[in-house]
Amino acid sequence: MCRSRTAAATAVVLVLASATLQGCTGTPRTTANFCARLSTMLPEIGTVPATPMEVDEMVARYDLLLEVAPLEVEDDLRSVADVFRAASTMDPADAGSVQRVVDLAYLSELSAADAAEWVSASCGVDLATGLSVAGG
DSSP states (O other): OHHHHHHHHHHHHHHHHHHHHHHHHOSOOOHHHHHHHHHTTTTGGGSOOOSHHHHHHHHHHHHHHHHHOOHHHHHHHHHHHHHHHHHHHOOTTOHHHHHHHHHHHHHTHHHHHHHHHHHHHHHSEETTTTEEOTTO
8 A cells, every 4th residue: 555655656746747847848949949939029139229128128039039049049149138138237327338338249249140140041030130031
């Protein structure tokens, strides 16, 4: 009797653990899922934010993309997102704060170019404009 209760308890624990782990996995990080999510952000992903609210919206877009970004492009996209994130906390009246964002933008230039190239080739979207491009 004790052995059957232990087996039943073990089965319940395994089922609960499995359900918990499956709930944490989210959407798989595939090119198809990334491109599908990106398509819901067009053409806004290609706009240049002009207000603090627009910068925050861009940060939110990149955070959503990072949730499904394939590993091959994740670091490059994170670098781009980090520039927007830094801009969202920048104090325009503080020259040092502005310079930190400028420096970060320069440092992330290669990552931004690599991300744009990958997105263009994989999804057929120009990140700079948010428009479809041939060949994707």
